[in-house]
Amino acid sequence: MAHDIRILTEAELRQVVKLDLAAIDVVERAFAALAGGKVIMPPILSMAIPEANGEVDVKTAYIPGFDGFAIKVSPGFFDNPKLGLPSLNGLMVLFSAKTGLVEALFLDNGYLTDIRTAAAGAVAARHMAPEMVTTAGVIGTGVQARLQIEAAHLVRPFTKVLVWGRDTAKAEACAADIAARLGVDARAETDPARLVEQSQLVITTTPSRSPVLMADWLHPGLHITAMGSDQGEKNEIDSQALTAADAYICDRVSQCEALGELRSALATGLWQGEPPAELGQVVTGAITSRKSDNDITICDLTGTGAQDTAIATHAFSLSIKAGKGTAISS
Template sequence: MKTYDKAQIIASFNTELAVRRLEEGFVAYSEARVQVPPVQSFAFTQNNGDCCVKSAYVEGSPTFTVKLSTGFYDNPSKGLPSNDGLMLVLSATTGQPLALLQDEGWLTGMRTALAGRIAARLLAPAQVKAIGIIGTGMQARMQLEQLRAVTDCRQVVVWGRNASRLDAYAAFARHLGFQVRSTQDAAELAGAANLIVCATPSRQPVLRSEWVQPGTHITAVGADAPGKQELEPALVARADRIIVDSVAQCSQYGEVAHALVSGLVSPDQLIELGALLAGRAKGREHDGQITLADLTGVAVQDAQVASCTLTALNACD
């Protein structure tokens, strides 16, 4: 078994290939051509942390992947990153481990950011006047990096609770070429931006329905485990199109789950991203609609991103 570290993985990563593989994976998932066992989740409430184990096999693939991802959200105060993890790629023919990708959570972050990019390409309004970023962590940064490929907008409003982290995010965004406004008032952000990405581990709603303008697209990626929530259920119910990465998974947790439990939306309103990519469902039809992509992270993303990463790494050997 080969072992690769984060630096090797980043150096060989082919972003455009990964986007194509992820799109193929979402379509395969929605067509029931992927084995995705139940997610294993751990909660470490006393340490403000969580861990999930996800695995997937895409029909016909020579490999399958098991991924471990952790999030310990007090780590920055200890000089440590919030997220960590690794991926194990195994042969679907012999079962032998082929590679350990010691990516330190980078691949999980990237596949999530690329899913956000795909959702924005399909659902964002034609004219993005400002991008709103809820959060200041690694995922909030990666999402903004990837949005540059799908919109010419270079105005960003960023929300966070910590002033120093807001300042650091603003410096990062300016380095990417954005004009930046920072705020600790989420209503201010919603009033300025019509493409909003929510990327925090919040367990209480940050964004409320009455703040959001008609025509806004929201990509919510933070509620990736039970108990997490960034949107109030009334905002989910207000959306004209609700796109999910997995109906089954988003019905258990994520933003949609809260709205379902509240009786504000019904399961038949949910459209899988794979169905949208395959042309079997409609997305945004006009710029007055509010659209929502609830992305909880499906293991097929890990299998696809690990597969294309291993292909690139093997080519470099």
């Protein structure tokens, strides 16, 4: 019996999958499901290939109530730019959660990962940032710096954005892009401490291996989303900030212990006692992370397979409705 598999390119996916409230809501559903304890999400499979200055990560999750589950393969080969090739690419495969048959192949080159990562930041902002955000700050100047701000703006419509990066020209370019895209006042800030001081919401989006945001910069009414640390040697947030905050929340504790900001806090002995709560528990209301406008909150995002399954099922539904993609018979 023939079975159709839908193949979509990055260009086709960009036409149908947008960074909008629908994408944020579907990723939020995935976090809520994680809190229910019935999601099956294996540890990340990670393989380093030192000879090629490369690595490959594989993520997946089965979420009850979702029609499919995705397996995502994300290679990063960091000498590729010398060859005129992008350093990151990858794909997702969507399987039926009922039969296990392949339903779709998304040749997205990381686009769906970018969208679901930004959407997770918006989920954190929606549930943890102060109700009123007038100024948002972003530390970092890459694709996620732009997308995280765009996503956060959908749930906290701020009017001003500050951008800091080690390269001032890149920070200025990032700010110009944000201003044009969102119609807000956006500018580069040369002092990261001043950026934090003036912001109610700060997002860190760097691959830094040493803190770019210090504990003594924290102030009442601040929310921080740290999404850059997703490997064992990365660290964006001063570990003392985690214990100084009124609430420190992980997307997945087991991942943050190995890959996120929690890893550094555990290694230095600064984090002791009970593990932190998870974002899914905040989404479902099982715990309250922000008890007042003056609280200081931090959310640590390492990226979960549940987010990949959520965005892949969303992309499949949208592509069917739009008639996009090429169907091949297996």
